[in-house]
Amino acid sequence: MSKPKEKIFDVNLFKRLFTYIKPYNLVFIGLLIMVVLSAAFSAATPYLTKYAIDNSIAVKLKEDFLFYIIIMLVVLILQTVIQLCFIYYAAWLGQNLVKDVRTKLFNHLLRFKMKYYDNSSVGVLITRSVTDMERIADIFGQGLFMIVKDLLTMIVVFAVMVYINVKLSIIVFIMLPLLLYATRIFQKVMKKAFEEVRTEVSNLNSFVQERLTGMKILQLFTREDTEFKKFKAINERHKKGWLKTVWYNSIFFPLADLSGSIAMGLVAWYGGLHVVLEGSDVSQGDLIAFIMFIPMLFRPLRQIADKFNTLQMGMVAANRVFKVLDTTSQIDDHGTHIAETFRGDIDFKNVFFNYVEDEAVLKGISFKVKSGDTVAIVGATGAGKSTIINLLNRFYEIKDGVISVDGINIKDVTLESLRTQIAVVLQDVFLFADTILNNITLNHPEITEEQVYQAAKDIGIHDFIMSLPNGYHYNVKERGVMLSSGQRQLISFLRAYVTNPSILVLDEATSSVDSYSEQLIQNATDKITKGRTSIVIAHRLATIKKADKIIVMDSGKIVEQGTHNELLKRENGYYRNLYEVQFLKEDVA
Incomplete structure (x- = not known):
């Protein structure tokens, strides 16, 4: 029997996580609005630069140049304010959401049967209640909204680039399929690597918690060296898990930077060649705008992969937390008699x-x-x-x-x-x-x-x-x-x-x-x-x-x-x- 295909992104898990956003719908909607505005303002600066060059610098008209500078300054200020509010409220939403999930989890843990604790590691449960919760908060503070923002920025930039110059856009887009394919492979291997990391973190927490609690026994029976060797083995597995993620990052991100550099070189070559020709459909403003646009197109794609790592770590953590929440190990409390006192028979x-x-x-x-x-x-x-x-x-x-x-x-x-x-x-x-x-x-x-x-x-x-x-x-x-x-x-x-x-x-x-x-x-x-x-x-x-x-x-x-x-x-x-x-x-x- 073939192994079922592993999901890169669990939509059902994400939908369940979204149910905790309902009390904060206004903030969530406000963040979406800020995402749209941020994407629009990001594309506005290169576009305004193009018009400033073509309509003022290229034709040597000083009258309108100051106007363009002032407009760009206003756009920059608005973009900074929106970015500040966006970063703060995205983190605020993540922390409030994780507060609610952690409260529900702890309340759930308080009502488990003793049999559950007989068969469970305290260190693992601590990891679920503390470390995994912070990873869930990162889904919103550093993952989801950042990905949406970068995707929308790419779409807006893509549209503006096509509107300005189709030929230069085609040159840039030649490099995108390769990078998109590399991004997908990167996401798959990183998900597996992060699951391994989370497992080793739980093992490490459990081991350290038990040994610190039983330190007197270890020292009484002179087991320090033996336990130290066990710790080194677990720590080594944890290190190898993290190094896998570092290795994948070290391959992908230089590749992403190389793709952007090649695209910029092609645009500079083709655009520069045509700028000097009479009657060319590439203006000086187009060339400068595209040089500004290329990092705005490739950097978000690179960041999306990076933020997707954060998102996947959060999803892995959320999956582990929900497994505990879905555990039905409570004593059935269907009794209706309230005993204010007993005789004691x-x-x-x-x-x-x-x-x-x-x-x-x-x-x-x-x-x-x-x-x-x-x-x-x-x-x-x-x-x-x-x-x-x-x-x-x-x-x-x-x-x-x-x-x-x-x-x-x-x-x-x-x-x-x-x-x-x-x-x-x-x-x-x-x-x-x-x-x-x-x-x-x-x-x-x-x-x-x-x-x-x-x-x-x-x-x-x-x-x-x-x-x-x-x-x-x-x-x-x-x-x-x-x-x-x-x-x-x-x-x-x-x-x-x-x-x-x-x-x-x-x-x-x-x-x-x-x-x-x-x-x-x-x-x-x-x-x-x-x-x-x-x-x-x-x-x-x-x-x-x-x-x-x-x-x-x-x-x-x-x-x-x-x-x-x-x-x-x-x-x-x-x-x-x-x-x-x-x-x-x-x-x-």
């Missing part, structure tokens, strides 16, 4: 789930959590404990079964109200490069600073926060690097508590902390779990012992349920063996 009925097709993670689990109870979930790594939390929040869709809260299927509850009523404290706490206060409230308009103070006092961490420089306004920097793991965990507890959730989830939230922070965390845990339904992915023994019920999981199934004492009484029970292996030393200590 949770019911999992025969729930099946898999992250990857045919690789089951949960295998028909069923359990209930009563309102106000604290339930601990224990089991080996990979048993499916954290998956339960992800499904309760609808970060992923279950394959089969039903999950309900207060007897209502969570699919019938709006996503926003469901997640508002469930607060999660994770083991790996993520903090933004912002103040502690903003990391707690996440800029929620209804959570006041006074509420945060009171909540911090309630769970016993106000003094810890106030001991930091600037207290609640202390900037924790990127990912909270200015705080210890225990301190970050305390902030996450306060972030959960201040929202006053109906259901609280602690996903191994007390692991990997120092003894001082552990005591603060334990006190905070007792406070925030009191009187509300809580699910604890257990790590610390103290939390497990206090739980109203313990659910024991293994390989995606629930193997035991009961209280701490009930489970310990079972001979050769899974929990008892787990307790003796993992927790006995901690209990004795």
Whole structure:
């Protein structure tokens, strides 16, 4: 089967991009008017020069010469003003359009399923949201309108040249077919080259972003040299991609200049020869005008090829961005029930789930959590404990079964109200490069600073926060690097508590902390779990012992349920063996 012919210019993609221009139609129409005027004024100067030479200089009449000079000066001033407005508003339109597309893209990204991010590179998504967006802006600021302007200029110049002198025009146009053919070939190879460049830019961004984020691991395991070699390889491919575009430019643009020079030489030879002859149909003004016209005809063609590069880069970027926008990876939010609060009765009925097709993670689990109870979930790594939390929040869709809260299927509850009523404290706490206060409230308009103070006092961490420089306004920097793991965990507890959730989830939230922070965390845990339904992915023994019920999981199934004492009484029970292996030393200590 033959490979489908690749499009040099995707009209459908361009039409879609144009839908974002509608709010700025007046500016768009104004730019088109400026394009027409600019083309007209460009051709006016050589035409006026011809008349000035033929009607004044050639016949030695000084009276009208000043008039022509003044007219040319006015045309030049108007052309400059139009050019200034054109450049500014073309860029203005491009930046406003890309602002709207970027806003839509980010809003789209905010609502993707977690599965999408599991399978996507952060570096690539950053490239789509930032670098590719700037390329789209260039479509209008440096591409489309410039191409239209140059094309119209060529048409006007072509018409005026034919009107002035047909024979000289034919000489000039002999060189155009060759240049037009070269331009088409240039456009095809440049499109392919730019696609390669954009791919390598994405790879480079992704690689650098991941290595900078994981720099501590690289240095701990002395992988600097290995990763440097990988970076050099990616950087080399990026360089080769760009050098292809440079090579194509180095061939085409000298060829375009050569064509213009040959055309000008032919006109000078033929026109100059006929100017000295009596009764010739070529005047001095014609010759000078054509010498001025030739660069105006060939330079736009050269610029069109150059601007077409910009246009193609923008189109490649737009295609990549629209692919993300066209991705339907959102959780279906068709629920109509708005949960202002939950009692907290949770019911999992025969729930099946898999992250990857045919690789089951949960295998028909069923359990209930009563309102106000604290339930601990224990089991080996990979048993499916954290998956339960992800499904309760609808970060992923279950394959089969039903999950309900207060007897209502969570699919019938709006996503926003469901997640508002469930607060999660994770083991790996993520903090933004912002103040502690903003990391707690996440800029929620209804959570006041006074509420945060009171909540911090309630769970016993106000003094810890106030001991930091600037207290609640202390900037924790990127990912909270200015705080210890225990301190970050305390902030996450306060972030959960201040929202006053109906259901609280602690996903191994007390692991990997120092003894001082552990005591603060334990006190905070007792406070925030009191009187509300809580699910604890257990790590610390103290939390497990206090739980109203313990659910024991293994390989995606629930193997035991009961209280701490009930489970310990079972001979050769899974929990008892787990307790003796993992927790006995901690209990004795």
